[in-house]
Amino acid sequence: MAYAAVASVSETLSLILNHHQYAVFLDQKRRLRSLHQHLKFLRAFLEDFPDKAIHLEGRIRDAATEAEDIIEHLLSEEIRSWSSTGGGGGRPRTVHPSPHRTANSISRRLQKMCQQLPKAAEVVGSIVEEVMGIKNSLGAVQDPQVLTHSSPPTTSSTALVPTKKYDQKIDAMVGFEEDLLATKTRLYGGSSKLEFIPIYGMGGIGKTTLARNAYGDSLIVEHFDIRAWLTVSQDYSVQQMLFALVDSIKPFNEKFDGEKHSYEQMSEQVYKSFKGRRYLVVLDDMWSTKAWDDVRRILPDDSNGSRIIITTRLQDVAAYADSSSPLHEMRFMDVDQSWILLRQKVFNEQHCPAELESTGMMIARSCKGLPLAIVVIAGILKTVSQTQASWEDIAKKVNLAVSAKDEQFGRILSLSYTHLPHHLRPCFLYMGCFPEDYEIHVSKLVQLWMAEGFMKPSVSKSFEEGAEEYLEDLVKRSLVLVNRRKSNGKIKSCSVHDLVRDLCIRKAREEKFVLYALDRYVDRILPKPIKDQHRLSIPRSTMLLFQNIFTPTIRTALYFQHCRLFPSSLKGFRLLRVLDAQKVTVMKFPAEVLELFHLRYLAFTRGYDDLCIPASISKLENLQTLFIYPYGGDNAFYSAICFQAEIWRMAQLRHLVFFMLDPLPSPCPRSFALENLQTLALLLNFRCSERIGQIFPSLKKLGLIYGKDRVLNWEFYGLHNLVHLHQLEKLKISMPISSWESHSPTWIPESRVPLWEKLAFPRMLKKLTLGGFMLSQQDMATIGSLPNLHVLKLRRCSFRGGKWETTEGEFAQLKFLKIESTNLKHWVTDSSHFPTLERLLLYHCPELYEIPNVIGEIPTLELIEVKSWDEFLGNSAKRIKQEQEDSGNECLRVRILK
Template sequence: PNTTLARNAYLDQLVIESFDVRAWVTVSQDCSTQKIIHDLLITSMKEMNTNIFGQSDEEKMYKSLKGRRYLIVMDDMWNTKAWDDVRGIFPDDDNGNVAFYVDSSSELHEMCFMDEDESWNLLRQKVFGNQDCPSELEDIGKKIAKGCGGLPLAIVVIGGLLRTLSKTQASWRQIAENVNSIVATQDGEFEEVLSLSYTHLPHHLRPCFLYMGGFPEDYEIHVSKLIRLWVAEGYLETNVCERTEEMAEEYFVDLVKRSLVLATSWKSNGKIKTCSMHDLMRDLCVRKSHEAKFLLYTVDRDPLKVVSQSINNKGRSLVIDNSDLNSLVKKYGSNIRTIICVRSIANSLGPLGNLRFLRVLDMVKTRSLPSLPPELFDELVLLRYLALDYAVSILTAISNLSNLQSLIILSCSYLPLNIWKMPQLRHLVSSSVDVVKNPLETSYVLENLQTLFGLSNFICT
C-alpha cells in the first residue's frame, strides 16, 4: 500500500542522508491545523536533537526548516484544506526540499488538486487498467472525472463503480448526471459523490459493506476474521456449505475492486491479509448503517450517552468501544444478534444469557472478564462465532452450542474432548493448547472443519 511505500522510502538510509530534517505526521479527519503544526514541530526537533526558540509553533517550525533541506510527509490526507492551512510555514529556499501527502486510496501526490487531465487519467486507469478507453465513452468519462472536483478518493471510488457497470454510453451518462447534479446542488459535497458507490452496490454486498462501519477509524482488520464473521452472520447467498468461505472471499475482493475497502497487507500467496477503510468512506459506511439501523456503535461507558441510533425491533449488531458491556446488554435487550468488543469492560457475563438470538460473540478485547458461566452454553444455542483471548476454562457443555462454526480461544490451558462433538465447527483456533486425551479412543468426524490451528496432543486420520 502507498503508506507502506512512503514509509519505506522515508526510512531509506540514502533518503535519511539526503535531508537535514525529516518529519512525518498522520492527518486524521478531525485533526486541527494547530495539532498538525505541533506534531511537525515535535518530530523535526527530535530529528535535529535541539530546541528552537520562537513565539509560536508556526514560527518555531519555520525557523527549524529555514536554510535546511527537509522532507515532510503528511499521511492519510483526506482534504487539501489541511495543506492550505500549513503551507506558509514551509520556507521555499529552492534547495531540493520535498513535501507531499499520501492518499491511501490512490497514489502519492503533491499538495494540490488534480487538474482535469490528471483526473481523467486516474479515472481511466482505474476503470480500464492498461487498456484503452472506447472512444464513445471518452467525452462522458472526462465529464465524470471533472465532476469529482480533482479529489483523488472521489475519482478512485467512482472509477471502482464504473468498472462494475456495463461499458455503454447510457450507463455512463447516468453516472455523469448524478455526479454533476451533486456538484451543482450540494456545492460539491464530497460525501454525496462517494454515496453513489453505495447506491449502485448490489444488495448482496450491502450488509458486508455496512459491517465494516462497526470497526474503529484506522482499524486494521484481518480478512480471515472478517470472512468468518460474515459467514456467521449468514450474509452469503449459497446453499453449498463447502463454498461459503470461498464466496465470502469473492464478496470481499469485489468490495476492494470497488475501492470501498482498502487492502493494507498481503500474504505470501498474493491474497490480501488485512484491510481497512478510508476515513471518509468509513463515515459514509457508518451513516448508511445508522439510516438502515444496521448496527449500534457505542464509544461511551454510560449507555445513556450513546450517540448512535437505537437498534430496530429486529435487532442487529452491537459494537462496543470502551464501554460497559453489561449495561449495554441490559439496555438494548434480547434483540441483539452480534456483540463485537473492540475495547470494553465486563464484570459479569450473566446478562448474555438473555440474548437468545445471539450469533456472534467476540470478546477478544474485553477487560475484567470473569469465567464463562456454564448456563451460557445451554442458552446461546444459536451462537455461531465465539472468540476470547483471556485465560478461561472451556467446559464440556460447549458441545451444546450445536450451531457454533468458529471457536477462537487464544488463552486456554486445555479443550475438552466434547469439542469434537460439534458438527457445524468450521474453524478452531487456539494458542498451544492441549486437547484432553480420549480414554475410549473414539473417532469423531467433523465434516465441515476447515481451520485447525494451535492444538497439540491429538491425532487426525
C-alpha cells in the first residue's frame, strides 16, 4: 500500500522536523528534510497520476516502509537511552541537546542504525528521479524541492448531502417486488402455527435486502409483538445471538440485564418473554445447521402466527429447519431489471442521457444479474464523467472481469478497488480488519484512521471532518453499508458486505497491509509471513497468542475477543501505534504500555477495582486517543480512576474518554492549553474555571457527572463558564442514579437536583443531554434559545409543577426530541414552536396522557415513538397519525413500544 506508507512516514517526519529535537538526528536534519520533500512529491504523484504509478507502487511502498522502520526504531532507542541515562523515566516535551550529549556520544547500536538511513533515503531518491522522468514525458514535472515552502495540501472532497435515514438501511427491491410481496404474505398470512421462511441464494444476490425490507415494513412492525434480527455468519457466537434476543425483550422486561446472568438464565428469560407473544425472528447469513439448533430450543411455538426467516447461501441449511416449508430461492435479475437497478443507482430520479443508454445496458448485462455487482459498478459510474467514452472504458473492464469462469464476481468487485483514489484505498482496506458482519462505530473508525496516519492535513477542516467525508465517499461508491445514522444525518455505524470484505482481505494481503491471526494455533503458521506485516487483527483467540508473536514491524494490534489478561510481551512491539484492546479487561494499568513511545491510540477495559494511572503516562507524548471502558456497565459506578496532573501535559490528545472518574486534578497553569483536545468525558464533579475556553479551545464534546460528595452550591462548579467553550457541539450533564432506580420507569421528584438561575450554554451547541435534574420554565426557555440546537434529550428529569409551556421563537433548529422517565403532565405548545422537528420520542411519561394535537401539524415531523405501559399516550399518538392521514399527510410514522 504505497500511499498509506508514504503518508505515514511523511507525518512522522513532520513531527520530528517541526515539533521535536532529538540528539540522534542532529547531523541528519538536512537528509531528513530532503527525504520529507521527496516523499511529499511521491504522495502528490500517487494522487495526480494513479494510472502511471501502478508499476512503481510496490517499490514506493517498500522504500517508504523501510525508511519509517529505521526512523521509528531510532526514536525508540533515543527515548530508551534517555530514560536509562538520567531521564528518570520521563523526558521533557522537547529534547534540547547539550554539548555532552550529541549524535557522536550515542550508543554504537544507534550509530549502526543511523548508517542505514542514508541508504533508505537514497532508494527513495532514485524512485523520485524515475517519477520525474515520467512527469517530464507528460509535461507535468515539478521539482520536489519546490514543495519546501508550499502550504499544507487541502483535502479535496465531493459535496455530499447525507440521506435523512434513521432506521436500519433499507435498499429498494428493484426487480424483486414479487419476492417481497410473497415474503410479506407468508409473514402475516397463512396458518397460525409457527412457520419458517428460508431464503437462499449466492452471496450478493439480495437475500439480506429482501429480509430487511420485509422486517422493516410498517404492517409487519404492527403485526408482531416482538421482532429480533440475529446476524449469524460463519463465526457465530451463541452468546452474541442470545444477547440479541435479550435486547429484543427489553421493552417487556427492562429489569433483566443479560450481562449479569448465565446462559441458562438468559435462555429461560427469553423463552418466558417470547411465550404467548407473536414474534418475528430473522436469522441472517446462517452457515450451519448447528446454529439453528442452538436458537430453536429457545423459541416457543404457541400457534399464534409467529414466524422465523432464515437467509443462507446453502440450500441444505435452508431446508434443515423445516423440510415441509417451501424454500424461497433468490434468482438472478434479467437484463431489463439489471439496467433499471443500475440506472436508478447512478442517476436516482434523474434522467439518463440517451447516448449512455446502450453502453449502460451493456454494462448491466455484463454483471450477469447479480445485484451486488450492479450496485458496485454503479458506485464507479457515479464517480466518472458522464460521457460515452468514460462509460465505454468501464464497459470494457467489466467485460474483461467476467471473461474468466472462476471468481468472475470477485473480479467485478476488484474494479471498485482499482477505481478508488489512492487516499481512499488504505481506508477501504482497513475495513477488512474487522470481523465478519461486525458493526463498526464511525467515531472509533475515524480515530483509528487518524492514528494510522491516513488523513491529510487541511487548513479548512479537522482530521475528523476529513475522515467522515472519506467514509461518505466510500458509502457513495457502495463499498460500505450504512447501518445507522445519527439524528443529524451523519453516519453512526457501518459495515461491509461479506464479498466486499473478502476483497478487502485479499487486497490487504497482496499489499502487505494487514495480517490476520484467526485462532489460538496461528503461531504454527506465523513465523514466515509475519516478517513484513504491520497490522495484526485477532478476531478470536486467547491473549496467550500475543506472546507467541514477535516482530519489530507490527504497528497495529486490534483485539475482538473478550479476555481478562493483558499481554506481557508488549515490549516486543516497540513501534506499536494502535493498541485497541477494548475487549481486554485489566485489573491494573499495564506498565508495558509506557514503553510504547509511538502509541497514538489506546483502548482497554478496566475491572471492578479502582484503577490508578501513573504520572509517567505523559511519556506517551504522541497519544491522540485514550479510551478506558467500564466493565459490567452500571456496576462500574463503584470503581474509580485516579489520574495525576501530568495528564494535562499530553499535548497531542484529541479524544479522552474514561467513563466515571474520581475528580481530575484541575489544569491550573496560566500558560497551559490542550489545543487539540476535542472529546472529554466523563468527568466527575469537574470544576469549570473562567479559563476553560483557553485551556480547551477546540473542545467539541464534553460529558460531566455530578453527585458523589457533591458541593450543594452549584456556583462552586462554575458551569456558567461553559459558555466560553466556543467550539462545543455536544454536551452531556447528568446526576447519577441508584442501581434500583436505573430499572424503574417512574420518576422520583425528590431525587432531582434543580439547575441554577445562572445557567448558560455555548451558542454553537448542537446536542444537549440532561439527566436527573429539576427543570423550571426558565431553564427550558434558556435551552430553547440556543440557535444551533438540533438534538435534546431529557432523561429522568422532572418539570417544575409537571408543566412545560413553550413560546414562539424557541427550538428553531431542533430536529430530535427525547423525553424519558419524567413527571411531565401538561405540555402546552404549538406546531410553530418546533418548526424543524423530525423525531419525537416519549418514553415512560406516566402522567402524560395526551400529546398535543398540534404536534402532528409540524410539517417536518417524520416519527412519533412512544414507550409506555399505559395505553393513553399510545392512543393519543395513533389519533394524531389518523388525523394527519385524513388530511392527506401519509409521511408521519407512529411507533408504539410496550
